[in-house]
Amino acid sequence: MRLKIPKALMLSFFALYFFAAVGPVLAQYSIKGRIIDAESFKPLSFATVFVSNSSFGEITDEEGLFEIQIPEGEHNLVISFMGYEPFSYSLSTRSLRDFYEFRLLQQPIDLEEREVMGRRDATWHKNLQIFERYFLGNSSNGVKSKIQNPEVLILDAESNNSKLKVTAREILEIKNPNLGFQIKYVLLGFEYDFSSQQVTYSGYPYFVEADIPKRRLKKVTDSREKAYLGSIMHFVRSLYRGNSSEEGFEVHSTEKALNPNWTAPKSDSSQLSSRIEKAIGQTPILPGYIPQWINLPKQPIHDPNELIQTTSDGKIFMTYAAPVYVVYQHEAEDPEFHPYSLRNISPLVRDLGLSGNEELHDRGKFSQVSLLYMRAKAVQLFVNGSYFHPYDIFVEGYMAWEKIGDLLPFEYEPLPKKQRP
Numbered sequence: 292m293r294l295k296i297p298k299a300l301m302l303s304f305f306a307l308y309f310f311a312a313v314g315p316v317l318a319q320y321s322i323k324g325r326i327i328d329a330e331s332f333k334p335l336s337f338a339t340v341f342v343s344n345s346s347f348g349e350i351t352d353e354e355g356l357f358e359i360q361i362p363e364g365e366h367n368l369v370i371s372f373m374g375y376e377p378f379s380y381s382l383s384t385r386s387l388r389d390f391y392e393f394r395l396l397q398q399p400i401d402l403e404e405r406e407v408m409g410r411r412d413a414t415w416h417k418n419l420q421i422f423e424r425y426f427l428g429n430s431s432n433g434v435k436s437k438i439q440n441p442e443v444l445i446l447d448a449e450s451n452n453s454k455l456k457v458t459a460r461e462i463l464e465i466k467n468p469n470l471g472f473q474i475k476y477v478l479l480g481f482e483y484d485f486s487s488q489q490v491t492y493s494g495y496p497y498f499v500e501a502d503i504p505k506r507r508l509k510k511v512t513d514s515r516e517k518a519y520l521g522s523i524m525h526f527v528r529s530l531y532r533g534n535s536s537e538e539g540f541e542v543h544s545t546e547k548a549l550n551p552n553w554t555a556p557k558s559d560s561s562q563l564s565s566r567i568e569k570a571i572g573q574t575p576i577l578p579g580y581i582p583q584w585i586n587l588p589k590q591p592i593h594d595p596n597e598l599i600q601t602t603s604d605g606k607i608f609m610t611y612a613a614p615v616y617v618v619y620q621h622e623a624e625d626p627e628f629h630p631y632s633l634r635n636i637s638p639l640v641r642d643l644g645l646s647g648n649e650e651l652h653d654r655g656k657f658s659q660v661s662l663l664y665m666r667a668k669a670v671q672l673f674v675n676g677s678y679f680h681p682y683d684i685f686v687e688g689y690m691a692w693e694k695i696g697d698l699l700p701f702e703y704e705p706l707p708k709k710q711r712p
Contacts, residue, residue, distance in 0.1 A: 632689070
């Protein structure tokens with residue numbers, strides 16, 4: 292039987308992880324400073340200052356002063372203030388200063404950008420739907436998440452009519468009720484390519500705990516754990532700790548093969564508008580795309596140390612050059628994802644993870660399958676599940692399907708069963 296191959300979800304991971312918590316995730320250090328205007332030297336009150344991808348942060352006072360308790364390690368401090376360029380600063384608790392002064396530059400006024408920003412026509416709303424679908428994600432957590440200030444977005448599909456590019460003039464306010472967070476997201480850039488159907492985006496997330504009623508604590512706790520298990524954060528942590536198999540991950544090497552279902556595409560620029568219309572429908576990806584080349588699983592990689600190398604000073608890098616399939620055995624793919632699963636590519640991919648997981652598959656469910664590419668010779672991994680540089684790991688499949696709506700702060704750890712509400 293010939294299998295129809297939909298386009299796999301693809302994502303270059305988004306949070307700019309310039310940090311690594313190397314000790315227990317407890318607030319052990321304090322960073323103090325002031326935020327001022329770079330030209331007038333006047334203090335900037337109510338600026339948002341935070342450690343990227345964490346819940347450590349606060350708002351500056353009337354004198355532009357702040358003080359944040361942070362855990363041990365290397366971090367990326369981010370400052371955001373309306374009308375000013377976002378600012379980031381790498382720091383380490385091994386060499387903290389007593390006091391910092393950061394000077395922010397005002398954002399230049401871009402007349403073309405302001406013109407794009409000022410439009411709120413039907414096309415703008417369609418582009419907003421595309422952005423929300425590919426930025427927040429299509430999982431149950433992503434669908435429930437809501438951008439509360441979409442008016443700050445600059446949605447540009449005209450400068451390059453084959454791509455939707457999105458930036459924001461202010462920090463995005465995202466409500467995620469399922470995971471119990473209010474996310475403040477400094478969006479550096481988002482790009483959706485209508486032709487290749489690839490998504491790339493980057494930015495700095497800051498997590499603020501929502502007020503969760505006692506009756507919802509268990510549901511939120513369970514939702515956070517589900518979002519974590521099988522995620523890229525979970526997998527990177529397992530590689531760093533050397534316990535990928537124990538954590539439920541299978542890794543398989545690959546070989547590239549010509550897709551027997553591929554035919555040369557017809558050149559028709561008129562198809563672009565129909566692609567745009569389809570992109571705002573019910574499907575999280577555009578169906579019908581058949582790649583010329585596909586990666587087929589070759590053999591299991593039983594020792595995760597084959598993927599990594601450790602330097603003499605204890606740093607850990609992922610160095611495996613070829614793409615790998617990653618199967619997470621302890622959780623099934625969401626039924627909404629089944630039409631777009633990598634398992635549709637080939638019977639060889641479809642059968643990944645079947646051995647030893649009969650109980651799950653007997654219930655008509657299939658373990659999560661993702662495909663990871665390296666875009667650099669080496670990517671440094673950190674104990675909290677982050678990695679640098681984030682653009683150097685490219686992901687397809689289930690891990691790519693889970694986006695901002697499933698994102699967790701780096702200090703997250705699943706609660707032991709005895710401590711759960």
